[in-house]
Every structure is written in C-alpha cells, then in structure tokens.
Amino acid sequence: MTTLLSIKNLHIGYGGIQAVKGIDIHVEQGELVTLIGANGAGKTTTLKAITGLLKPTAGTIEYDGKNIVGEPTYKIASQGLVLVPEGRGVFPGLTITENLQMGAYSRPRHERASIAEDIEHKFSLFPRLKERAKQTAGTLSGGEQQMLAISRALMARPKLLLLDEPSMGLAPIMVQKIFEVVREVSRRGVTILLIEQNAKLALQVSQRGYVMDGGIVTLSGDSKSLLVDPKVREAYLGEDVAV
C-alpha cells in the first residue's frame, strides 16, 4: 500500500487560539479512515488546512508524495483531493446538473463526453436527482442536498475524498442512506477520510480511526478495536462502561 495522505506534526492556530496542537494522521491508498471527536476538537480545522482554506502554523501535509502546504485551494482540488464541506455547500441557485458540472470543473475539457456519462451515472445512483435535474439545488431537502454534494465531489473522480460531517442535521433514515453511499464509494476504490460526530456509525463503516480531543489525537487504531475501547465507548458512544 502507498500512503496517499500523510500529516505530520500539524499545528493550526487562528485568532490567538491554537485549535490543532501537533497531530499525525496518515491515510493509505484505498482506505476508509475516520476522524471522530466532539465539537471543537479540531476536526474541521484540520480539514480546512488539508484543503488549503487555512494555513497551518507548523507541520507538513503530504498528498500523493508532495507537500501541499501553501498551495491554493483550487490547485489542491484539481489534484484530486476533494472535500464535501460541512453543511453540504451546494450552489443553491444552480441547477442540479450545473452543480454536477461544477464538480467536474478541474477535469480537462476534452473529457466532456465522459463528464456527461458521469452525470448520468450519478443520476442512476440517485434517481431523485435526475427527476429534479433542471431545478435549482436550493429547492432540495437536506438529505437530497447531501446526495448532491457527494455526487458533485465524485464528479471530479477524486483520489481522496474528504467528508465533513455528512450526517449532520439529517433524519436517521437519511443518515443510514448516506453511510450506505459512503461504503459503496469506498468499495469502488476511492480513498476516504471521514470526519464525524456520529462515532458509532463512523467506526462501523471505516477500517481505521483517529479520536481527536482538544486539538490532539488521543487514540488511534483499528475501527473494530476502537469500537470496543472503554474510553471511546464512554466518551463518544454514550455507553456506561463502569459496570
């Protein structure tokens, strides 16, 4: 296996607050890795640094063998490192089809035919999106927007997909559906780094996990062993393990 993403000694601070205090995370080709932790643990901040939206104060982020710290967001994205942002971030005034086209923006123009095929493929995965292809994304429900956001990210044919809280604000049945999609995308060979507050689901679907708290990684390992780890169960799965 080759390492696709390797974060070393990453520090991120802004506004006088040190949000991430030296973390090491790596993701191997083909893996589905999860990063769990409570609100304010530094998960989203870490993702913002990976995608170039925030500049780290120290440390390196190596993607596909080269340090991407300091590169602008659009250049990082066009190298196949694509984030589905927290809160979905669909373009509300663009139609479903236009949103998907924008997902493929970094692909060269001569791929026009295969981009059109990919759009049809996303429509076959989510018939709901096809029905509303010409409607603006702002008219979709939260769950449908999340489907669109993930489809849009996949339009880039990413090597590494970052998912920031895909279950946030969705009804339980929608959450199940989204996680099925995540599992399916992973099965088809896309490497995924999944950020979640829903620790149980995230650990069930992933192979490895990192637990973040207060800006540092407090635990890491196989998702199966993290699921039964007493500390994880007490802090993140809401289970009483005192007995």
Next chain:
Amino acid sequence: MDTFLQQLVNGLTLGCVYAVVALGYTMVYGIVQLINFAHGEVVMIGAMVAFSVITALAGSGMPPLAIVLLSLLAAIPACMLVGYTVERIAYRPLRNAPRLAPLITAIGVSIILQHVALLIWGRNYIAFPQIVRTESYVLTTSVNSATITNIQIAIIVLSVVMMAGLIALIYKTRIGIAMRATSQNAAVAGLMGINVNSVISFTFIIGAGLGAVAGVMVGSYYGIAYYQMGFLLGLKAFSAAVLGGIGNLGGAVLGGLLIGVIEAFGAGYMGDVTNVCTLNQFLPGFAAMCDANSNASLLGSNYKEVYAFVVLILVLRFRPSGLLGERVSDRA
C-alpha cells in the same frame, strides 16, 4: 401625441446605454459584493480612446464604419485592461477587509481615473467627430409619428446583441456557470477546483468590455466627451442596477430601460406640465410669472437628471431590494 413616441424612442436608446453600463455594476456586485464606483470612469475611458482613434483616422480616407469598428476594437481591450488592473491592485488586496474599505477605495480609483483622463485628454469638452452621417427615418403609427436615427438604431441593436451574448455566456458556458457558482459560494467554488481569483478578474474584464462599448455609444449619441462624463452616467447606471435589484442581470436591464424612459418622458413632458401659465389656471399665485414669461416652466428640461433619482427613491421606499431583487438565485 407625437412627443410620446419620440420620447419613447429617445428613452429606449438612452436606456439601452444605461442597461449595458448597469450590467457592469451588477455583475461585479454579484460576485464580490462591491459597488465598483470606478465603472463610470471605465465607460469614460472607452469614449476617450474611441475619440482618439476616430480623430486620428478621420482624414485617412478609410470608410467611416471601418473607423468606428477600429475605435471599438481599441476601446474594448483598453477598458478591459483598466478593469483588470483596478481589480488586481486596488480591490483584491481588500477582498477580506471590512466592506467600507473597498467602497472608499472605489471612489478613490474613480477620482484617479478621472485625473489620468484629464492629463491625457485635457479638461475641455471634446467634440466627438461625427464621421458617420446621421440619417433619420420616420416611424409612423395610426396616431403617432417620430423619427429614429441610424445611430439610435445602431445603439439599440448593439445593446440587445451584447445583452443576449452576456446571458448566453453566463447561463450556457462553463466559465459562466463558474461565475454564478463563485457568486453563490466562493469558498466552495474553490473546493471544486475553480480559480476564484481568475473568475473575479474575468467578471471585471467582461464588465469593462461592456462599459467600453457603452462609452463609444454615448460619445456617438451626444457627440461629446469629457473627463467627468463617467460620473453622472455611472451614477444613473448604478441607480438602474439598484432599481432593478443589484446583483440581478435582468434587473439591470429593466432598471436601465426604465431610467432612460423616465428621463426622456420627464424631459419631454414636465416642462409643459409645469408651465407657469398652465399652473395659473389651477393654482393661484402664478399670474405674475405667466405675464412676465409665458414660456417659463418650474421644471424645464434642465431637470431631466432628477426624475430618474426621484423614481429610484420612491421604488426603494417600497421595495428596498429593487424590482427584481428577490430572485437571489439569478445572481451572477
């Protein structure tokens, strides 16, 4: 009734120019939420560059239409360069600053551009060479007749073509969709691999190109250009954009046409309506004024600049987001 059709023709011609300039304001506002007060000066520079080219070539024996075309081909890239440069050096460093900073900067840029033009073209009114002979055509309906000149026809046709081209660009092309995506969520647009800075530059360049053509149209229409011409023109076009709902392309066109027509009708009718002898028939106290000068009006055509702003204030009183301002999804 002849006044009606004639003022409608004049108003629509002027309205087309305002609409084309207003599109420049509204596109830039839609994408960076900045009121680019220097846009009127870009229009002025377009007129000035065209003036220089036409003056230089007027005696060359080239066909007049070819000279006008060449003047456009010089004015458009010149204005695009100005638009790009202004964004790059004055606005981009302030992208994340409080909104007042870029606004004041825009006013500063406007003053700088005026004075650059003052240095190059001087402080006097410049007579725009009328190399294309004006020809008038009579329009008649069952009750009306009015004339329309070849220049008016050219302005209207050119404006409609440019608006159609802009709509096709923004709604049908990849860069156009990227412009709309950036205006809706610039951070996410970046995450999709869109170079947001390039898209913003492109928006300024397209707006400035439209402004250049508008400058040439205004110069040819009034036959005059001077270094401060961009101020009032820009203010009216900006008002047109606000009237239609700033950020909304259709709104800019509607607002531009309305401002042009209101201005023309104001100039055409308000003088007669406020003639002191007419008023004397309904209100006391105008008899002496009527005796002194029976042609005097309270609001003569010198007041034509006022009506558009009065309507703007009235509309905003009841629809603060402008006529089409609620259709946020159309922002570009």
